[in-house]
Amino acid sequence: MRVAVVHYHLKPGGVTRIVESAAAALAPHGVELCAISGEPYTGDTDLKAGVVSGLQYTTAESEYVDPKYLLHEIKAEAKRLLGGEPDLWHIHNHSLGKNAVMADVVALLVKSQTPVLLQIHDFAEDGRPANYELIGEGIADWKNLYPYGPRVHTTVLNRRDESFLRGAGMPAEFLHLLPNPVSVPATPEGEAPKIDGMERLFLYPTRAIRRKNMGEFLFWAALARDGETFATTLAPANPTARPVYERWMAFAAEQQLPAKFELAQAVDLSFPEVMAAAETIITTSVGEGFGMAFLEPFLFGKTLCGRDLPDITGDFSEHGVKLSGLYDRLDVPLAWIGGAGELRTKVAPTLEKSFSAYGRSCGEVEIDAALTAAIKGDRVEFGRLDEALQERAIAHLRSLTNPADDVRPPTLERQDATTAVANREAIAAHFNLEQYGQRLLGIYRQLIDAEPAATDSLDPARVLDAFLDPARFCLLRT
Incomplete structure (x- = not known):
């Protein structure tokens, strides 16, 4: 099996570490893997790597590369590294908006019925409005953003992202939860x-x-x-x-x-x-x-x-x-921050700004939803506050004789040593790395064994809805 991995860069850490791990985990299974990025690989593994400059981050329309030309260059580099056409393309963070035409490159691959795995680590919809805007400026069709079908699958890191894509309509058979491998010292x-x-x-x-x-x-x-x-x-x-x-x-x-x-x-x-x-x-x-x-x-x-x-x-x-x-x-009395009205003065303009950054409008319904999620009775969830309100709450706590009496939970719970060993x-x-390799290989085989068939795509607005859900709103994430 010949696999071409594509990412914007192969700098140390982050996605690069996952690419290196995948290569190491799949090698014993006879998978020949190459990695193609916009910059030279400088790591210390024997990863077979190549460069196509058009994969680098883009920040302006003048930096855009024609998707057809970029795909031609990527295919040529993959063929040079692997000695032939890849059996499968494994593309990281195609929808993040770091390179505006990447989604169109994926759309071209999908149209050709070549098996494609899209591994999403991060979302432009998750507090990155500038990235989202860049996608809109460069993409030919928003429907290209989240394709799915027998020969195009997606992996995500956690259950939140899985539930968001499932909720937006992606069938379970084309969506996989793929946790990162963990090295145990x-x-x-x-x-x-x-x-x-x-x-x-x-x-x-x-x-x-x-x-x-x-x-x-x-x-x-x-x-x-x-x-x-x-x-x-x-x-x-x-x-x-x-x-x-x-x-x-x-x-x-x-x-x-x-x-x-x-x-x-x-x-x-x-x-x-x-x-x-x-x-x-x-x-x-x-x-x-x-x-x-x-x-x-x-x-x-x-x-x-x-x-x-x-x-x-x-x-x-x-x-x-x-x-x-x-x-x-972590619930504390609302009175510690000056009441619900004080929280509303922070939430309303910040939520409106957050929605506006994605081209959405925000009204009283959305503001009320955010406040309802943060407040329970006469208490407020501390993690939903901004720094100024958190400071006010801590300062009040310091003035009390028995502060834990008003805190839920009142103390940090200590686990015992046996739990640490079992965990x-x-x-x-x-x-572990072996489990990761087996999971990834299983997904590869599903894609390669699938018969060519029509593909579909998510409505990207539904994915954005999930991330902008005001019930999830947190001032510290703006």
């Missing part, structure tokens, strides 16, 4: 290192960007017991994220919270050693893709507490990963 040996002054460390191993919900992390720091320290590992890499991050650091200092930032850079320890020094791992994120943050702690023999994202973690739970230390909502075994059994 060797079991840590020896005594765990200690960090002075952090004998009871709640570690958030993340870059402190906005969707990681740093306010909620500091909320729990405000409820810390004696001897507990809450720490994050890294600062944001993007300079535009620094102002919000620095605001949180200043607030933590002002409130005298037992919080430490950029711990990975402050101590002379490797990342595994920093993980080993933690009593437990915490997550407060309001948005993830695959959800590695929910598996990684157990790979290092640690337990996990904090916020659950059931749309992301559902597949993990079904495969025996116990996430009993997580909560779905590590479940992850090793179900999310």
Whole structure:
């Protein structure tokens, strides 16, 4: 079997790591795989890679390449690398809007009845309106965006994305949930290192960007017991994220919270050693893709507490990963932020702007739906607040004698060590590289064995509806 993988670039990390993993997992099954991108591959594996410059990101109409010409160039490079025509095309993030004509290239392949697998990691509809606009400027027909049929299938990372595409009309037989492969490190040996002054460390191993919900992390720091320290590992890499991050650091200092930032850079320890020094791992994120943050702690023999994202973690739970230390909502009294009217003043203009960015109108019905999802009785879900409202709630909490009395849940739940061991075994059994290769090979065979047949496509407006659902609206994701 000869397979041509196509992506915009093969820079280290992210999609490139998945491409490398797929090549390694499929090699024992006799699959000859090449990867074609807009830039040279610089990794350290033996991935067979080629370059077609027209695959690079486009940001303006002057950079567009004719889809027919681009497909001709991609086919020529694949034939050179593989010694013949590919049996199957495996294309990553074709609908993300990083290259406006990519969807038209896919449409041409689909029309030729060549087997095509579309692997979607991210969506332009998910808070990327500029990408969505670029698709509209470059695509010949919006119906090209999400094709499906016996010879064109789609894979997604999580149950949320699966449910959105199913809800938009994609038949189950053409849609696959394909979690990323997970590398399980060797079991840590020896005594765990200690960090002075952090004998009871709640570690958030993340870059402190906005969707990681740093306010909620500091909320729990405000409820810390004696001897507990809450720490994050890294600062944001993007300079535009620094102002919000620095605001949180200043607030933590002002409130005298037992919080430490950029711990990975402050101590002379490797990342595994920093993980080993933690009593437990915490997550407060309001948005993830695959959800590695929910598996990684157990790979290092640690337990996990904090916020659950059931749309992301559902597949993990079904495969025996116990996430009993997580909560779905963190509810605090509305009075702490000044009441429902105060929340409406934040939600209404931000939701309207979010809809407008995608060419949609937003009225009172949508605003009320967002508020109804955030508010239950006289309480509000903390993760739905913006930074200013979160600060107000934390400051009020700090003024109370028994603050946990008004919080649901009142404390972070600690898992026991046996759960961590069992979860590590479940992850090793179900999310390993071999399993990934077998799942992917099964999809390839379905596509190649299918008889040529007519294809259909989703109405892209229905996919956008799912992502813009006001009941899912979160100020921290705008």
